[in-house]
Amino acid sequence: MARVCLIWVDRHGLEGLDPAMVATAAGLPLDPGGAIPSAVVTAPEWAAPPSVRSRLTGKPVQWLDLAGEIGGGSEAKRLARAAMAVARAAGRAAKGTLPQVYTPQPAQTVLVAGAGLAALSAAREAGLLGHPVILVTPYKDAAQAGADEDAETVSLLAAQLPAQVEVLPQTEVAFLSGAAGEFTVELRGPQGSQTKRFGAVVLAPDGVYAQPESGLDLNWAEPLEALQPDGMAGKDGQWLQAAVIAGADAPATADTFARAVQTALALQARDFVQTTLIFSEARVATPGGERLYREARQAGVIAARVNPGGLEVAQGGKLLKWREPLLGDDLELKPDILAVAGPVSAAMPEFLSNQVLWPGWQWLVPESPRFSGGRTARSGLYIIGALRGTAPGADRRVQAAAAATDLHDRLTQGRAVPVPSVRHTLCASCLTCVRVCAHGVPHYGTESIECAPAACVACGMCAAECPAEAIAPPGWSNPELTAGLEAGLAKAGSPKLVLFACAQSGAQAFAELCRQGYEWPEGLLLYPLPCAGRVGMQLIMKALSAGADGVMVAGCHDGNCRSVSGNLRARLRVGEVAQTLAQLGLGPERVSFLHLASNQPRRLAQAVDQFVSSLG
């Protein structure tokens, strides 16, 4: 019992309890600080501070929601209940053992590329969270503000950057590959180009006023900001026709669209003025944007959606023509007043486009709440600020802070997911990876295999199936895994058993068993893999030749695989290895496959016990 100690994390519901008294009553020492073999913590894992979590990584720990266990009542009763719960948890913690777990370490440095409020805020927040930050800006110094931003605020922010932030002026991102924890970025600056490794990348280019629709006479058409609706009025029977163009050639940003709707509303409020709002996409994803758009329709503004580039501008804007998609008819309007949203925009970096998967943008930044706070479909890549259409001011700062918090969580809590890369010297362009990848990541480019950046979930099926070991998500290649295997097996007891566990099912069931205080066999080496599909014949054979007595693969149930066929491929490969072992006379029972769900820890325990006893 003495080796388990109590770590007290103060939470709501634990008021009035003295940690020392609870510890004494439960018969445990309080946290002495420093390295401890195992512990009971008075908070669930998610609620514990990062310092506590990092100290206890790889230790048998009981995360106890103590507040929920003790309830209310008199002081003495609560103390008794707390002591009982802690003592019970300590019993489980003392019984538990943890086998060696292989975890690749993500890079911690953060790259912020861009300028202005969003870039500086993101660099600042990430720096304050303890990450080394490199801020690359195309300008001479970091104080350059975007076209729609307050220059003074930005320069003040630039002057107050924390010490962890290194600024690389006149530098641009030339190429980027990878995902959270493992980005490889090529930076091009005055000193030539250099390649660096980053844990997360934040893209925050500054906004510029884009060219309005071609053919517009800008002497006549007014920018939104300059238009003064006061005093404009038509007459009964002779209405004044106003038009507001909010991104007809290409969709306006949400912020620009909101301003255009506001202008349209102000115009419509005048007497006998009919306003037509012309846009190619109604971007209402701003706070209150949806409401504002509805308000405009209620006020009588005609909303006219045109196909991108479908607005025909004649006579400098005095005649507008477009196809009305609902009526299937052509519409024309000769506006008396014309306002144009000079859209603030930032160019999408070229290296991000992928001709195979997405021609534009929507695949990377889907309009879903899951991708708020600067997140993109690609783990570890954040796009914030003007490029995202975020309004200048507080909105950009909040978004930058949200991105920094999210990347911090991702890099410190093992949620980093890398993207495969191809070693071209070994690649024979056999297209096996193209065939097996369920996410469309590898594709044949002009001369060789290329990998689509955002699509990869690092299931590693490509690495398992590649006959030349030429492709793998960084950190998950055969040599890297084998190195970990050899080191781990050298330390493991006997019989030596390697458990390859899918992160979606096997590894979660394993973690649940550890929480319950399960006693693992001494020779067990756990390898959490992003998907069971990562296990190929090569890896199983390498584990056996490195000294493992048995190899077990725990993957998801049929039809549950996030990568469609990872579990089935793993099962197939295990069967093939068993056949080969039988032919060699080495015993087919040394490999086994287990279908599992994350909520079946007992099933995993039984299977492991059975497997170990069958190995003798």
Next chain:
Amino acid sequence: MISLNKCDPSFKYEVAAEPGGAGIKACFSCAACSARCPVAGHREQYDPRRIIRMTLLGQREEVLSSPLIWLCSACYSCQEVCPQQVRFTEVLNAIKNLASKAGYAPPSAKQISGLLANHGRLLAVTEFENDKRAALGLPPVQERGSDYTAILGITPEAKPAGEDA
């Protein structure tokens, strides 16, 4: 080619001002109504969203003179599915009212309103109904509508001609 300059911007406000027409401007053209409409399944030309759009653009004559607006069977399916609470069945009643005022009501509509005004009902009353009423202890209904005019308190001037005969 439709010219917005020739359209009537006040038309949508007129429809909105009629009883039942208030919701029309909220429409954002999602076509939930058109997809649900059972009439649209039989007559391709009948499209609730299209009627709303034409109204919002201000195509007064085209909408009011269209025979399509009289096809609605008032099943209220559109009203149920509308995410913006446009209440299209009621909006269409408002449009039909405006069309009647403008003299576009089809002959059948006039006949129906004549039946209602003269008899208080759309179908003839036979002995069958009156036997049923007698069994329930209700007074018999007469062919002529004098009883309902009395209940509603319709003044003789407002009565359609020939009623008293």
